[in-house]
Amino acid sequence: MPERTPEFFSSPAPRIIAHRGLAVEAPENTLLAFLKALSAGATHLETDVHATADGIACISHDADLKRLAGRDVRVEQLTMSELRRVDLGEGQGFCSLAEALDAFPTARFNIDIKANNAVDPLVRAVREAGAVQRVLVTSFDERRRRSAVSQLEGVATSASSALVAKAIGALRIRNARMLRRILEPVDAVQVPERFRGVRIVTPRSVNLLRSAGVEVHVWTVNEPADMERLVAMGVDGIVTDRADVAVEVLTGTR
Numbered sequence: 043m044p045e046r047t048p049e050f051f052s053s054p055a056p057r058i059i060a061h062r063g064l065a066v067e068a069p070e071n072t073l074l075a076f077l078k079a080l081s082a083g084a085t086h087l088e089t090d091v092h093a094t095a096d097g098i099a100c101i102s103h104d105a106d107l108k109r110l111a112g113r114d115v116r117v118e119q120l121t122m123s124e125l126r127r128v129d130l131g132e133g134q135g136f137c138s139l140a141e142a143l144d145a146f147p148t149a150r151f152n153i154d155i156k157a158n159n160a161v162d163p164l165v166r167a168v169r170e171a172g173a174v175q176r177v178l179v180t181s182f183d184e185r186r187r188r189s190a191v192s193q194l195e196g197v198a199t200s201a202s203s204a205l206v207a208k209a210i211g212a213l214r215i216r217n218a219r220m221l222r223r224i225l226e227p228v229d230a231v232q233v234p235e236r237f238r239g240v241r242i243v244t245p246r247s248v249n250l251l252r253s254a255g256v257e258v259h260v261w262t263v264n265e266p267a268d269m270e271r272l273v274a275m276g277v278d279g280i281v282t283d284r285a286d287v288a289v290e291v292l293t294g295t296r
Contacts, residue, residue, distance in 0.1 A: 044220055045239070048153075048174075048175050048176070048178075048196065048197065048198040048229070049150065049175040050086075050175065050176055050177060050178050050198040050229075051198065051257070052148070052236065053085045055257075055278045056273045056277065056278060056279060056280055056292055057085050057086050057257075057259065057278060057279035057280070058083070058084045058085050058086065058279075058280055058282065058285055058288045058289055058292060059085070059086040059087070059088045059152055059259060059261075059279050059280065059281040059282070059285075060075075060076075060079035060080075060082075060084040060086065060087050060282065060285035061073025061085070061088045061261065061262050061281050061282055061283050061285075062075060062088060062089060062090075062103060062283070063076040063077075063078060063079045063087060063089070063285075064076075064078040064079035064082055064283075064284070064285045064286060065283065066284075066286065067132065068134070069110065069130055069131045069132060069134050070103070070110075071089055071090065071101050071102060071103060071132040072101075072130060072132075072134035072135075072136075072137060073134065073137050073141070073142065073145055074132055074133070074134050075134075076089075076142060076145070076146060076149070077145075077146075077228070078266070078286075079285045079286075080146060080149055082285050082286040082289055082292065083285070083286075083289035084227050084285035084288075084289065085150065086149075086150045086151070086152055086279070087142075087146070087149055087150065087151050087152065088151075088152040088154075088261075088281055089101050089103075089142070089151060089154070089179070090102060090103040090140075090153070090154045090155075090156050090195065091139050091153060091154070091155055091156060091160045091163070091164050092105060092117040092118060092156050092157050092160050092161040093118055093157060093160040093163045094117060094118065094120060094121055094122045094125060094138075094163075095118060095119055095120055096121045096122060096123075097162075097163055098121075098122040098138050098140070098167075099138060099139040099140070099160055099164045099166070099167045100117055100122060100125055100136055100137075100138055100139070101136065101137050101138065101139055101142055102117050102125075102136060102156075103156070104117075105117060105118075105156065105157065107128065107222050110130055110291045111128050111129070111130060112174075113128070117237070118157070118159065119276055122136075122138050131282060137162075139164060139167040139168075140170065140171060141170035143167065143168070143177075144171060144172045148176075149176070149252070149265070150176045150177070150178075151173070151176065151177045151201075152178045152180070152200075152232075152281075153177055153178065153179050153180070154180055154181060154182075155179065155180070155181040155183075155186050155190055156181075158183075158186055160219065161186055161189045161190050161193075162193075164190060165190055165193045165194055166199070168194055169194070172190040173194055174194050174195070174197050175196065175197075177197060178197070178198040178199060178200060178229070178230065179191060179194065179197055179198070179199055179200070180199055180200040180201075180202070180232065181202055182200060182202055182203045183203070183210055184203070184204040184205060186201035186202075186268035187199060187202045188227075188278070191227075198229045198230070199227070199228050199230075200228055200229065200230040200231060200232045200259070201225065201228045201231045201232070201256075203229070203230060205224060205225065205227075206231060206233060208224045208247070209221055209224050209225055209231060209251070210242065212224055213246075213250055213251075214215065215249050218250060218253060218254065221250060221251070221254045222253075222254040222255065225251070225254050225255065225256050226255075228256060228257070228259065229276075230256050230257040230259055230279070231251055231255060231256050231257070231258055231259070232259040232260075232279075232281065233258075233260060233261070234260065234261055234262070235260055235263070235268075235272070243258070243260055243272065243277065244276070245273075245275050245276070248275050248276045248277055249276065252276060252278070253275075257278035257279060258276070258277050258278050259277070259278060259279035259280070259281055260272050260277050260279070260280060260281065261281035261282075262281055262282060262283060263280045263281065263282050263288075264282055264283050264284050264287070266287060266291045267283070268289075269287075269288055269291050269292060270291060270292070273292060280292070283291070
């Protein structure tokens, strides 16, 4: 595989990517969850952003507050100041992407852009933090992904749903040239092991994807045996809710 230039890829594989931080005695996607993940030894933090009413990139997986705070209101309807005051437990409220990048200045962030109006706020936060080299930006939406990448020269990025679907088609017919062409704009493919009952991640698919010049990250993997099996298969990164377990399993500190 070609050498990766962004700092995001500078640590040795396998990459332990903490899904929404480490939500063990900490609310997901909060500064406390990120601190717990990094303290446990995670190499990367996976998170998500929406835009607030005042145009700030807010870290939140959901578009609304129903699941986490029991409130029937959307992130985009509140200002960042209002969101910070929402009690998520353990003394935590919502935080902005800028705050997270500032709080953990050496951490690598894998950021999923969840809404069209979050693209420009994300770009602004990453630029102002000088964090282009230590983040990976992605989105299930290809236009959203391209828009962010076009404004952040040199940033790492992973495939959108549309690119993944095309890549799976190329994998099925074992067309390595087509696969490389499809994945040329991205640095990584981040996929579940199975989708709708069909196994996507196999030794053959991992080999073909890596030969196409991208890393393979699998989500969301929480069982130790699955972590070990996937890494043995050649997977470059494990996206997990249990970064603490992954560190023990994959670094031999158990």
